[in-house]
Amino acid sequence: xxxxxxxxxxxxxxxxxxxxxxxxxxxxxxxxxxxxxxxxxxxxxxxxxxxxxxxxxxxxxxxxxxxxxxxxxxxxxxxxxxxxxxxxxxxxxxxxxxxxxxxxxxxxxxxxxxxxxxxxxxxxxxxxxxxxxxxxxxxxxxxxxxxxxxxxxxxxxxxxxxxxxxxxxxxxxxxxxxxxxxxxxxxxxxxxxxxxxxxxxxxxxxxxxxxxxxxxxxxxxxxxxxxxxxxxxxxxxxxxxxxxxxxxxxxxxxxxxxxxxxxxxxxxxxxxxxxxxxxxxxxxxxxxxxxxxxxxxxxxxxxxxxxxxxxxxxxxxxxxxxxxxxxxxxxxxxxxxxxxxxxxxxxxxxxxxxxxxxxxxxxxxxxxxxxxxxxxxx
Numbered sequence: 001x002x003x004x005x006x007x008x009x010x011x012x013x014x015x016x017x018x019x020x021x022x023x024x025x026x027x028x029x030x031x032x033x034x035x036x037x038x039x040x041x042x043x044x045x046x047x048x049x050x051x052x053x054x055x056x057x058x059x060x061x062x063x064x065x066x067x068x069x070x071x072x073x074x075x076x077x078x079x080x081x082x083x084x085x086x087x088x089x090x091x092x093x094x095x096x097x098x099x100x101x102x103x104x105x106x107x108x109x110x111x112x113x114x115x116x117x118x119x120x121x122x123x124x125x126x127x128x129x130x131x132x133x134x135x136x137x138x139x140x141x142x143x144x145x146x147x148x149x150x151x152x153x154x155x156x157x158x159x160x161x162x163x164x165x166x167x168x169x170x171x172x173x174x175x176x177x178x179x180x181x182x183x184x185x186x187x188x189x190x191x192x193x194x195x196x197x198x199x200x201x202x203x204x205x206x207x208x209x210x211x212x213x214x215x216x217x218x219x220x221x222x223x224x225x226x227x228x229x230x231x232x233x234x235x236x237x238x239x240x241x242x243x244x245x246x247x248x249x250x251x252x253x254x255x256x257x258x259x260x261x262x263x264x265x266x267x268x269x270x271x272x273x274x275x276x277x278x279x280x281x282x283x284x285x286x287x288x289x290x291x292x293x294x295x296x297x298x299x300x301x302x303x304x305x306x307x308x309x310x311x312x313x314x315x316x317x318x319x320x321x322x323x324x325x326x327x328x329x330x331x332x333x334x335x336x337x338x339x340x341x342x343x344x345x346x347x348x349x350x351x352x353x354x355x356x357x358x359x360x361x362x363x364x365x366x367x368x369x370x371x372x373x374x375x376x377x378x
Contacts, residue, residue: 009039010375013099015090015109017083018073019046019053020064024261025128025292026105027062028186032368034061036377043093045086047071065093074210074238076136083108091116101157101375107131107145110152122157124374128183130163130285135211146170153177158374164288164312179374183292184364185299190265192300192356195273200230200252201342204272204302206265207293209239215278215307215328216243220250222334227252229338231276234259234268269300273348274341277306278328286310298322299359303351305337321354 012033016026020042030040041063046053049070057064067089071082095118102123104110110125117123131145153159153174159166160181171178203223209216216233223229229252233243236258247255259268269275277293279286286309294313297304304323308314314325324337341348371377 009037010100011039011097012041012101012103012375013094013097014040014042014103014105015112016042016105017045017086017108017112019048019051019066020044021053021258022059022260022262023105024189025183026126027059027262028189028364028368029103029126029181029371030062031060032371033375036372036375038375038377039063041065041097041099043067043090045069045071045083047073047082087112087115091118094118104152104156107148107152110156114152114155123155125152125156125159126181127159127161127163127166130165130289132165133285150174160370160374162290163285165285179370180367181370182290182362182367183295184362184367185265185292185296186364187299189262190269190296190300192359193266193270196270198230198271198273200228201338202271202273203229203231203338204234204268204275205232205277205293206234206259206268206272206275206296207291209233209235209237209243211239211280212278213239213242213246215280217246218329218331218334219276219278220246220253221331222338223252224250226338229342230254232256232272234264265296266300269296269302272302274323274338275302275304276328276334277304278334279307279310281307281309281327281329288312295362298355298362301352301356301359303341303348303355305334305341320358321351322358323351 033040044066046066046068047070051068053066055066067086069082069085071079090112094116098119099121101121102113103126104113104123105126106128113123131149132142134145150171156177158179159177161178162183166178223231231253234256243255247253275293275297289310290313306313306317306325307328308325317323317325326333326337328334
């Protein structure tokens with residue numbers, strides 16, 4: 001590939017099927033590329049009919065263009081007509097703007113690229129998730145997602161992965177395309193500060209709410225009748241409305257809704273004594289998943305309760321002393337874990353101190369440098 005002249009910025013177009021309000025991982029990557037003198041535009045799909053987000057704006061140097069096409073996230077095949085309209089919007093825009101790189105977020109981003117690309121510029125496939133675990137999960141859906149993922153990895157310039165399952169045999173033929181970019185916290189966005197004082201023990205959850213109703217219900221039942229405990233759930237997603245209905249049954253649970261992950265995380269963690277990270281226990285990706293909340297807890301010194309079937313994270317929690325891994329579908333086990341962290345102050349402090357000592361291993365500013373290789377930045 002020919003190098004652009006020193007005075008010409010390479011143009012990167014990111015394809016993103018959410019509204020970027022903002023998507024923190026995408027924001028972090030875009031900001032890094034801008035710091036390397038690249039021009040970044042994000043073509044977003046804003047699904048909300050009454051959205052208050054502007055159709056065009058500039059955020060910290062990132063050019064954001066939103067196509068407002070009504071749809072319900074997570075509604076399966078019902079989204080297809082709206083998705084095709086989004087692709088059509090991208091195709092029209094790309095006919096007039098030829099990028100030097102396409103950066104496709106998730107598999108729907110690569111589908112958009114395949115159907116709308118206007119030139120032969122390299123494509124970077126940014127795999128935020130392990131797609132074979134998408135619900136509803138069947139042997140046929142696993143086969144299709146595996147086939148599609150391999151197809152797009154093969155056609156990518158590089159593919160960024162978070163989950164180490166991509167290093168298993170199913171993707172052996174495309175190993176040379178794979179580079180790791182774990183979603184570590186950016187210390188410019190979330191910092192370790194002392195916990196604020198509180199008369200109650202605060203359990204936080206800060207992130208997307210999706211597919212975790214059972215785990216949240218377990219947590220809410222575990223704290224029922226504990227007047228000295230408060231649960232605060234921050235985040236938007238498909239589960240939000242159902243969680244708001246559940247909230248009505250508990251005096252010490254508050255569902256706050258969406259938050260700005262580029263501005264509010266430091267304060268949210270400062271006001272959380274522990275974090276509850278309960279996830280569905282049936283997914284194949286349990287073996288290798290590392291959630292961003294896991295990393296955020298470590299860099300902020302916030303002990304956590306985590307689902308014990310997530311083997312890689314659970315092992316680090318047990319060996320590093322970061323909190324408690326347990327069966328988060330068991331009310332008694334969750335209650336026991338809360339009681340231990342709430343009443344044994346020495347144990348809580350040891351967990352927090354262990355996390356702070358280990359935080360250097362989980363630095364975004366080191367991990368993101370892999371983009372220098374991906375984008376041929378000298």
